[in-house]
Amino acid sequence: MAVHAYSVSSGHYLDWGVISVSVTNALIIATMIVVFVLALLLPFPHDPDDSSREPRP
Amino acid sequence: MSADEPTAPTAVAGSWTAWLRRRIAGLVPSGQVLPDRQPVYVASWIYVFGVLSLASFVVVLATGIALTVRGSLWWHTSWVGHFVNSMHLWSVELFFATMVIHLWGKFWMAAWRGGRGLTWITGVLLFVASIGTAFTGYLSQSNFTSQWIAAEGKDGINSIGVGAWFNILHPAQMLLWHVALLPLVVGVIVVWHVLLVRRHGVVPPLDARSRQGQGG
Numbered sequence: 001m002a003v004h005a006y007s008v009s010s011g012h013y014l015d016w017g018v019i020s021v022s023v024t025n026a027l028i029i030a031t032m033i034v035v036f037v038l039a040l041l042l043p044f045p046h047d048p049d050d051s052s053r054e055p056r057p
Numbered sequence: 058m059s060a061d062e063p064t065a066p067t068a069v070a071g072s073w074t075a076w077l078r079r080r081i082a083g084l085v086p087s088g089q090v091l092p093d094r095q096p097v098y099v100a101s102w103i104y105v106f107g108v109l110s111l112a113s114f115v116v117v118l119a120t121g122i123a124l125t126v127r128g129s130l131w132w133h134t135s136w137v138g139h140f141v142n143s144m145h146l147w148s149v150e151l152f153f154a155t156m157v158i159h160l161w162g163k164f165w166m167a168a169w170r171g172g173r174g175l176t177w178i179t180g181v182l183l184f185v186a187s188i189g190t191a192f193t194g195y196l197s198q199s200n201f202t203s204q205w206i207a208a209e210g211k212d213g214i215n216s217i218g219v220g221a222w223f224n225i226l227h228p229a230q231m232l233l234w235h236v237a238l239l240p241l242v243v244g245v246i247v248v249w250h251v252l253l254v255r256r257h258g259v260v261p262p263l264d265a266r267s268r269q270g271q272g273g
Contacts, residue, residue, distance in 0.1 A: 028154070036158050039102035046100045 085255045096258070098265050106159035107254070113152035114247060118240070120145040125236050129199045149191055156184065168260040176253040183246045190243055193235035196225055203228070 004015045012023040021029075069075055098104075123141050124132055132138035160180070169177040192210075196203050207225045214220050224230055 032154055032158055035154075036103075036161050039106070039158065039162070042102055044100045044102055 084252055089255050089258070092255075096261065098261050099259055103162040104259065106155045106162060109155040110152055110159055111247070111251070113148050113155055114243075116148035117145065117152055118244075120148060121236065121240065133199070145194075149194070153187070153191070156187070160184065163260070166260060166262055170260060171257065173253070173257050173260055176250065176257060179246055179250040179253060183243065183250055186239065186243045186246060190235065190239040193231045193239060196231040197228065197235045199228065207231075 014021050014023060014026055120141050124138075124145055127138060127141075132142040163177070163180070195206050207228075210225050211220065214223060214225055223234075
C-alpha cells in the first residue's frame with residue numbers, strides 16, 4: 001500500500017490506509033528508533049580495568 | 058557500652074511496629090538501595106534510559122509544582138511562566154521518549170525473567186498512568202488547544218462509559234486529576250517500580266550467561 005502525503009492547515013500528514021500520522025510525529029518516532037539502535041551499538045565509556053564492577057547473580 | 062547508651066529494640070511478639078520494621082528492612086537486600094557497584098553488563102547505553110526517565114520525571118514534578126503555585130495567569134502572561142511551562146512540556150516529552158526506548162530495550166531482553174514479572178507489570182501500569190496524567194495535562198492548559206482536545210475526546214470517553222466520573226469537558230475536574238490524584242498514582246508506582254528493580258537487580262542481557270561462560 002502506497003504512502004500518501006498531504007497537507008492541511010494544521011500541518012503535513014502521512015496517510016497509509018487507516019494510519020494517519022503527522023510528519024512531525026513520524027520524524028520523532030524515527031529519531032527515537034535511531035537513538036534506540038545507537039544505544040545498542042555505541043560503546044559505553046568505561047575503564048576496562050575498573051574493579052568496582054562485578055557480576056551479580 | 059555504658060548503661061546510658063541506647064540499645065537495639067527487641068521485637069515483641071505480635072507488635073505491628075516490629076512487623077512493619079522487618080517488612081521495610083526486607084524490601085531491598087542490604088546494600089542494594091543505592092549501590093555504588095553494578096554488574097559488568099550494565100556498561101551499555103541501553104541501560105541508561107530507565108534513569109533518564111526518572112530524571113525527566115523529577116523535572117516534570119519540579120516544574121509542575123511551580124506551575125501549580127503560580128497559576129495559569131502566570132504561565133500565560135510572564136516570560137518566566139512561559140519558560141517554566143515550556144520546561145514542563147519538554148520534560149514530559151523527554152519522559153515519554155526515554156520511557157518508550159526503555160520499554161523497547163526491556164521488551165527485547167525479556168526483562169520479566171528471573172522473578173521480575175511484577176517489575177514488568179508495574180512498568181506497564183506506570184506507562185498507562187502516565188498517559189492519563191499527560192492527557193489531563195493537555196486538558197489543563199486553559200487555552201483553545203485544551204478546549205479542542207476536550208471537545209474531540211469527549212465522545213471517546215463517553216463511549217467507554219466513564220464520562221459521568223471522568224468528564225473531560227470539566228476543566229476544574231481535569232486540573233485536579235492532573236495536579237493531585239494522578240501525580241500521586243504515578244509517584245507511588247515509580248517508587249514501587251524502582252524498589253522492585255533494586256530488590257531483584259538489573260536484568261542481565263539474554264546471552265549474559267553464555268558470554269560469561271566463554272569468558273566474555
